[in-house]
Amino acid sequence: MCGIVGILAREAVAPQLVDGLKRLEYRGYDSAGIATLDDGRIVRRRAEGKLRNLEARLLADPLAGRTGIGHTRWATHGAPTEANAHPHATDRVAVVHNGIIENFRELREQLTEQGAVFTSQTDTEVVAHLASSALAAGATPQLAVHETMKRLRGAFALAFLFEGHDDLLIGARRGSPLAIGHGDGEVYLGSDAVALAPFTDEITYLEDGDWVVLTRETVEIFDEGGAPVSRPAIRSSVASVIVDKGAHRHFMAKEIAEQPEVVGHTLVRFIDMTAGRIRLPAGADFDFSGLDRLAISACGTAYYAGLVARYWFEKFARLPVDIDIASEFRYREPPLTPGGLALMISQSGETADTLATLRHCRAQGMTIGAVVNVPTSTIAREADVVFPTTAGVEVGVASTKAFTCQLAVLAALAIKAGRDRRVLSEQDEAKLVASLIEIPRLMAEALHLEPEIEKLAPSIAKAKDVLYLGRGTSYPIALEGALKLKEISYIHAEGYAAGELKHGPIALVDENVPVVVLAPFDGLFEKTASNMQEVAARGGRIVLITDKEGEAHAGETYATLVVPNAYAFVSPLIYAIPIQLLAYHTAVFMGTDVDQPRNLAKSVTVE
Structure with missing residues (x-):
């Protein structure tokens, strides 16, 4: 989020802080700021809106100093104003924060009674005042941070800057990620390796509850109890990635276009291409034969990937699947089987609700599997077995390539489960794997629909409501299509199982409502075609996404987008392309901020 x-630099630090913050724009934000030490004094520059506003402020009023912290904020407490922007500070300490302090109201009341004066609406400011109060009582900066951590309830990552301490940064985390970057005479703190990519590829990830005391020459890590601990330094491949748009107008467009390549890279990890068999990555082999049920949990787009996977696991492995939105899983209190498999799906591997579900399942004695894009993430580190996607850095807030890579992994796992449970024969496996191998090519062909979709987008942009319909595995893709349109165009959209149309949603249909129908020519096509006729009879504008055979049997539509013929098993990955492009070009036509839509963040690290 x-x-x-944070940087202990050898030269002026402000330009480096801004460079690091630019790498974090993909997380989503609504204000930004930095603080440095100038002759030992804390000085700040903050700005509402985009980083260019902060850069303009720094150009007009530069900051000196070699030690500093910076922050991009996604508002949780208080409006996205300059006053609420981080860093928050007293005359003794400045702090930046990711997360939510759940008990900030009671802490604020206590601190106010003690004479603290608050200048923002945020929960973060209580952290600065708590640390400042401890310093005033004679504590060292290290002790002040440790005592402050003890009083905080919630999830957080924190970085502290102290008046008069030019060679000191302190970081702390509980729930939210934080990493240390090691340089030559410099040291860094960051939300992830991407933030530190301009400076170093040597990264140490803090464990939950850790806090770290940094100088330019030393790194001292302590656990939540205050005991010194050692955490390994690793080489991060992310640090070498140049995050730019290339020839594309937006990151989302670039990431949509990358899907044939990254899905291919992901599949290579799970398929023996020579033998045409599933081969799970080293260290990720799992035997599904002893399972009675599978629990899947995720949020947002990753949840829809899990919904598709439920169809696959139940059809090809005859393995019953329970799937929950992660934010609801614990509160439903489902009965869980010790030794069973709980599969968590997350692009970032830091999603707070999914991580909480993981820990709940762990406490119930379940084995934890993780489908994640960041192998060094918290979810990956806490899982028993990791099934990695290879999407690369995804900058656009609306997930595209991470989603299809998740589908690719889940498809491979469903085949593996089918073989382990003796539901699929070798011949069945070979047929399904062959269809997976074709996916990158078919996705590349589907991308050729872009000019046609771009022409269609202005008519979608005029709508106030859009319906998406699908059956079978096309139903979760309909849900995902509606989500994408909502996320980046701000048009109200809903996805439904096509058979549910007559149970309510058909009341919305008239000549002003586009109805996007996902209908590969499979065993369910005829029933979906009947639903299209119901829409047509009420004047609805049908946008049909189908294959050549489906086009021949479709009847009259407002527009028909023809994707390449594919085996029904893999159609969700192919049909994801046109729904992404439709949302993208509609949003571009409407002039919205495609890569950083309002109110959304890339990595949701609070509940």
Whole structure:
């Protein structure tokens, strides 16, 4: 969600802080700021809106100093104003924060009674005042941070800057990620390796509850109890990635276009291409034969990937699947089987609700599997077995390539489960794997629909409501299509199982409502075609996404987008392309901020 950068530099630090914050724009934010030490004094520059506003402020009023912290904020407490922007500070300490302090109201009341004066609406400011109060009582900066952590309830990552301490940064995390970057005479703190990519590829990830005391020459890490601990430094491949749009107008467009390549890279990890068999990555082999049920949990787009996977696991492995939105899983209190498999799906591997579900399942004695895009993430580190996607850095807030890579992994796992449970024969496996191998090519062909979709987008942009319909595995893709349109165009859209149309949604249909129908020519096509006729009879504008055979049997539509013929098993990955492009070009036509839509963040690290 929010982004953190801290640097102990050898030269003026402000330009480096801004560079690091630019790498964190993909998380989503609504204000930004930095603080440095100038002759030992804390000085700040903050700005509402985009980083260019902060850069303009710094150009007009530069900051000196070699030690500093920076932040991109996604508002949780208080409006996205300059006053609420981080860093928050007293005359003794400045702090940046990712997360939510759940008990900030009671802490604020206590601190106010003690004479603290608050200048923002945020929960973060209580952290600065708590640390400042401890310093005033004679504590060292290290002790002040440790005592402050003890009083905070919630999830957080924190970076502290102290008046008069030019060679000191302190970081702390509980729930939200924080990493240390090691340089030559410099040291860094960041929300993730991407933030530190301009400076170093040597990264140490803090464990939950850790806090770290940094100088330019030393790194001292302590656990939540205050005991010194050692955490390994690793080489991060992310640090070498140049995050730019290339020849594309937006990151989302670039990431949509990358899907044939990244899905291919992901499949290579799970398929023996020579033998045409599933081969799970080293360290990720799992035997599904002893399972009675599978529990899947995720949020947002990843949840829809899990919904598709439920069809696959139940059809090809005859393995019953329970799937929950992660934010609801624990509160439903489902009975869980010790030794069973709980599969968590997350692009970032830091999604707070999914991580909480993981820990709940762990406490019930379940084995934890994780489908994640960041192998060094918290979810990956806490899982028993990791099934990695290879999407690369995804900058656009609306997930595209991460979604299809998740589908690719889940498809491979469903085949593996089918073989382990003796539901699929070798011949069945070979047929399904062959269809997976074709996906990158078919996705590349589907991308050729872009000019046609771009022409269609202005008519979608005029709508106030859009319906998406699908059956079978096309139903979760309909849900995902509606979500994409909502996320980046701000048009109200809903996805439904096509058979549910007559049970309510058909009341919305008239000549002003586009109805996007996902209907590969499979065993369910005829029933979906009947639903299209119901829409047509009420004047609805049908946008049909189908294959050549489906086009021949479709009847009259407002528009028909023809994707390449594919085996029904893999159609969700192919049909994801046109729904992404439709949302993208509609949003571009409407002039919205495609890569950073309002109110949304890339990595949701608070509940």
